[in-house]
Amino acid sequence: MHGFATKTRFFLNETGSLSRFTARFFSVGVKPRYEVKELLAQCYIIGYKSLPLIALTAFIMGLVLTMQLRPSLVVYGVESKLPIMIGIAIVREIGPVITALIFAGKIASSIGAELGSMKVTEQIDAMEVSGTNPYKYLVATRVMAATLMLPVLTVLGDAICLFGAYIGVNMHTVTSYRLFIAQVFQDLTFGDFLPAFIKTFFFGFAVGAIGCYKGYYSSKGTRGVGNSANAAVVLASVMIFVIDLLAVQITDLLGLN
Amino acid sequence: MANETGNNTRLGIFVLAGLLALIMAFYMIGKNNNLFGSSFELHTRFPNLNGLIVGNNVLFAGIQGGTVKSIRLISDTSIEVTMTIDDKVRTFIHKNALAAIGTDGLMGNKVVNISAGKGASPLVDNGDMLGTQKMVSTDDMLQTLSTTNNNIAVISAELKATALRINQSAVWDVLNDRSIGKSLKTSLKNIAKATANASQISLAISNMVTRAGNGKGALGVLLADTVAGGDLKSAIAKIKTAGNNADQMTANLNALVLKIDKDLTGGKGSLNAMLKDSVIAQNLKKSMDNIQKGTDAFNQDMEALKHNFLFSGYFKKLEKEKAKQQNKKN
Numbered sequence: 001m002h003g004f005a006t007k008t009r010f011f012l013n014e015t016g017s018l019s020r021f022t023a024r025f026f027s028v029g030v031k032p033r034y035e036v037k038e039l040l041a042q043c044y045i046i047g048y049k050s051l052p053l054i055a056l057t058a059f060i061m062g063l064v065l066t067m068q069l070r071p072s073l074v075v076y077g078v079e080s081k082l083p084i085m086i087g088i089a090i091v092r093e094i095g096p097v098i099t100a101l102i103f104a105g106k107i108a109s110s111i112g113a114e115l116g117s118m119k120v121t122e123q124i125d126a127m128e129v130s131g132t133n134p135y136k137y138l139v140a141t142r143v144m145a146a147t148l149m150l151p152v153l154t155v156l157g158d159a160i161c162l163f164g165a166y167i168g169v170n171m172h173t174v175t176s177y178r179l180f181i182a183q184v185f186q187d188l189t190f191g192d193f194l195p196a197f198i199k200t201f202f203f204g205f206a207v208g209a210i211g212c213y214k215g216y217y218s219s220k221g222t223r224g225v226g227n228s229a230n231a232a233v234v235l236a237s238v239m240i241f242v243i244d245l246l247a248v249q250i251t252d253l254l255g256l257n
Numbered sequence: 258m259a260n261e262t263g264n265n266t267r268l269g270i271f272v273l274a275g276l277l278a279l280i281m282a283f284y285m286i287g288k289n290n291n292l293f294g295s296s297f298e299l300h301t302r303f304p305n306l307n308g309l310i311v312g313n314n315v316l317f318a319g320i321q322g323g324t325v326k327s328i329r330l331i332s333d334t335s336i337e338v339t340m341t342i343d344d345k346v347r348t349f350i351h352k353n354a355l356a357a358i359g360t361d362g363l364m365g366n367k368v369v370n371i372s373a374g375k376g377a378s379p380l381v382d383n384g385d386m387l388g389t390q391k392m393v394s395t396d397d398m399l400q401t402l403s404t405t406n407n408n409i410a411v412i413s414a415e416l417k418a419t420a421l422r423i424n425q426s427a428v429w430d431v432l433n434d435r436s437i438g439k440s441l442k443t444s445l446k447n448i449a450k451a452t453a454n455a456s457q458i459s460l461a462i463s464n465m466v467t468r469a470g471n472g473k474g475a476l477g478v479l480l481a482d483t484v485a486g487g488d489l490k491s492a493i494a495k496i497k498t499a500g501n502n503a504d505q506m507t508a509n510l511n512a513l514v515l516k517i518d519k520d521l522t523g524g525k526g527s528l529n530a531m532l533k534d535s536v537i538a539q540n541l542k543k544s545m546d547n548i549q550k551g552t553d554a555f556n557q558d559m560e561a562l563k564h565n566f567l568f569s570g571y572f573k574k575l576e577k578e579k580a581k582q583q584n585k586k587n
Binding site: 037040041043044047048051091101125140151152155156158159185186188189190192193197 | 261264265267268271272274275278279281282283285286287288312364366397
């Protein structure tokens with residue numbers, strides 16, 4: 001019972017600490033002077049360097065999803081609806097969530113490990129002493145880069161995923177790419193696309209913020225760095241699903257579904 | 258520094274690619290929703306929308322022509338649907354075009370079908386009200402199907418009864434009897450044979466007719482020889498003349514017979530005397546008797562003469578010659 005109370009207190013403490021850390025982004029991070037150079041560098045590392053991984057997983061996801069969906073559709077005789085179903089599934093849910101999860105796995109851990117090791121080696125403390133705001137320089141740029149890059153990655157991932165789906169469709173029947181794209185977009189509306197696109201900003205923000213938080217407050221020692229990287233990935237992944245749940249409810253309330 | 262510039266370039270390409278994909282997606286979706294390009298509005302009123310919602314497609318002659326922009330309840334039996342129509346199809350829609358609510362496929366989304374009306378009519382303007390047309394809805398189809406099902410049930414019951422009756426009837430035995438089939442087969446074979454024979458016969462006749470036509474054979478001669486025809490004609494004419502003569506002769510004969518008859522009945526003429534006068538007959542009889550007696554006497558006289566020596570030589574010579582001739586013959 002004692003353990004439960006401790007754990008609860010720890011959880012609440014963590015939540016409050018993370019909220020305060022996140023709030024600092026809006027109070028400190030968005031104010032000038034902007035670290036543009038560092039932001040671009042982080043965008044390059046977080047966005048561009050994640051593309052091959054995202055592209056590979058998205059392609060496989062599209063291909064596999066198509067091949068898995070096909071038998072059930074054949075049973076009901078609606079095989080021709082395969083592109084529409086794949087299109088809606090990818091654009092609405094699978095594209096953003098899978099991309100965000102892969103992104104969390106790669107970025108949250110790397111940010112957590114990087115900031116954790118900087119914390120452990122007291123570089124962050126040294127920065128503070130030298131007059132540079134470590135939050136502004138290290139955290140704000142990374143969170144901003146993650147927030148901006150994940151939507152781009154998601155859009156590209158969706159496109160690659162649809163290409164994978166096209167190949168999956170063509171494994172059994174012959175469909176021209178134009179027909180496939182026309183069928184995919186036939187029933188897609190902005191109500192499908194925009195909420196999914198907007199939520200990726202929140203996914204990116206969550207991944208960046210949690211990665212930075214876990215690294216920024218890493219405990220001492222090499223074990224602490226590993227732990228913070230691991231915790232960053234787990235928490236970021238869970239947060240993605242929580243945000244997804246919120247997003248679907250908000251879009252439902254707004255009547256966009 | 259050079260490395261940083263290179264990284265920034267790659268980042269730029271990456272972000273631009275993402276933006277391009279985003280714009281493409283926006284365009285593709287927007288194109289379906291008529292957000293780009295000029296368009297105009299058309300209205301129509303339906304008593305029931307059957308589940309049509311804002312954003313559903315509007316098809317003109319089966320081609321994507323626009324989308325449903327808004328739906329407004331006018332009264333409990335009238336709902337106004339405002340449609341955004343692509344300007345590209347404007348020049349094809351006339352004022353008498355009819356709108357109907359249909360389904361995309363069997364279970365797909367609802368669509369508004371605009372079809373051309375009959376007869377000439379000016380082109381539509383922005384905000385025009387189109388007439389409506391009732392389309393066959395799935396509910397109607399199911400209702401009809403229900404009636405059809407009932408009918409089928411009745412028909413199948415009737416058919417069942419009929420089939421059972423046929424099963425029990427003599428017709429079925431006849432149908433089941435294999436020997437009938439066999440005999441039918443034989444009959445058919447015979448018929449086939451007969452037909453073959455008939456065909457041969459007709460062929461032969463045909464040959465004959467051909468030959469006759471060509472003037473071969475007796476019939477041919479008859480039919481084709483003009484000389485023989487002429488002869489036949491003259492022969493017939495002669496027969497006719499002979500007939501006429503025969504007629505004349507018969508008439509003469511008749512007259513003669515009549516005359517004789519008259520004479521006979523009237524007791525005139527020598528014949529009548531010969532036939533009817535009994536005295537003459539007796540006389541004649543007597544005369545005949547006398548002649549017989551005379552000839553008998555003459556016979557005796559002649560026999561006597563034979564035996565007379567004066568004439569016996571001659572008779573002996575006659576006999577000898579007779580015998581000689583007989584020997585020659587033998």
